[in-house]
Amino acid sequence: ASQNGTITINLSSLAPGDARIGLGLGVLRADLAACNLTTYINAMTGSGPITALVDRGSYCVRVFDAGALRTPAAFTLTTAYP
Numbered sequence: 001a002s003q004n005g006t007i008t009i010n011l012s013s014l015a016p017g018d019a020r021i022g023l024g025l026g027v028l029r030a031d032l033a034a035c036n037l038t039t040y041i042n043a044m045t046g047s048g049p050i051t052a053l054v055d056r057g058s059y060c061v062r063v064f065d066a067g068a069l070r071t072p073a074a075f076t077l078t079t080a081y082p
Contacts, residue, residue: 001054005082009061010049012076019073020044022066025052027059035060042066054082 001007011023024040039052040062063075 001056001059001081003082004055005053006051007054007059007081008049008051008079010078011043011045011047012078013074014043014045014076015074016071017045019071020066020068021073021075022062022064023047023050023077024062024064025050025059026062027057035062037062042068056082 009025020042022040023043024037026035026037029036039050041047041050
């Protein structure tokens, strides 16, 4: 984010259609090895977006199997940030 404001992350598409994934927003660990999530949701296509007020800086998005995937999933995310 180049300035303070609101980040919005939306799961635009997910296949297969009945899949659920974990979707989170966070900051990188100091060693850059992982994204420390500050908020997350169990998402499916059409789920509400993640929104967060943020300060200027770097953030990361993490997509993960929340334990419900039975097959590989394909997804598209859209983001808006200040």
